[in-house]
Amino acid sequence: MPFMSEQMNSRMLRDAFGAFPTGVVAVAAQVDGRMVGLAASSFTSVSLEPPLVSFSVAKDSTTWPDLRRAAHLGVTVLAEDHGALCRQLAGPARERFTGVALDITDSGAVMLTEGIAQYDCTVREELEAGDHVIVLLQLHAVVVNSRGQPLIFHRSEFGRLA
Ligand SMILES: Cc1cc2nc3c(=O)[nH]c(=O)nc-3n(C[C@H](O)[C@H](O)[C@H](O)COP(=O)(O)O)c2cc1C
Numbered sequence: 001m002p003f004m005s006e007q008m009n010s011r012m013l014r015d016a017f018g019a020f021p022t023g024v025v026a027v028a029a030q031v032d033g034r035m036v037g038l039a040a041s042s043f044t045s046v047s048l049e050p051p052l053v054s055f056s057v058a059k060d061s062t063t064w065p066d067l068r069r070a071a072h073l074g075v076t077v078l079a080e081d082h083g084a085l086c087r088q089l090a091g092p093a094r095e096r097f098t099g100v101a102l103d104i105t106d107s108g109a110v111m112l113t114e115g116i117a118q119y120d121c122t123v124r125e126e127l128e129a130g131d132h133v134i135v136l137l138q139l140h141a142v143v144v145n146s147r148g149q150p151l152i153f154h155r156s157e158f159g160r161l162a
Pocket of ligand 1: 024038039040041042043055056057058060061062063064086087089090091093153
């Protein structure tokens, strides 16, 4: 039985979650010779020692079953002018990387060249959480573009830092 009531239906929950501003990352890898990935606003840093980050992926994601098979995953923090690119990364799977400049590591992690930070990760743990899976990622390498400004996602719209 879904956990819904007059005080808290799914519309209200979406609005409530959307009140919290986030950045957006691209999670991507090369799997069986193909680029596979998606946009995620659920990314967060978790631990410095060991270095861990996380994001949540919908259980009905058709991309995650492929992406999770990659030896390494690339996580890229999107830049403030990446609104259209973010929609592309969340759109039809075959076109997600069309025209996008990519950095690909030997272990198959895929990062966006124009991102403001790039993380090379492996999956450490997956935790079922309702209709999502919380994915805990171990960091192996990071590259930060200290001059870039991030894309902001808030109330279903893209924005930038003032
Ligand atoms: C701004 C934005 C943030 C998103 N954040 C997430 C997220 O945190 N987790 C998730 O599973 N999907 C998220 N999505 C949706 C995915 O990018 C993608 O559209 C979804 O996984 C459906 O594609 P799939 O079936 O190929 O997985 C987000 C989409 C947008 C536009």
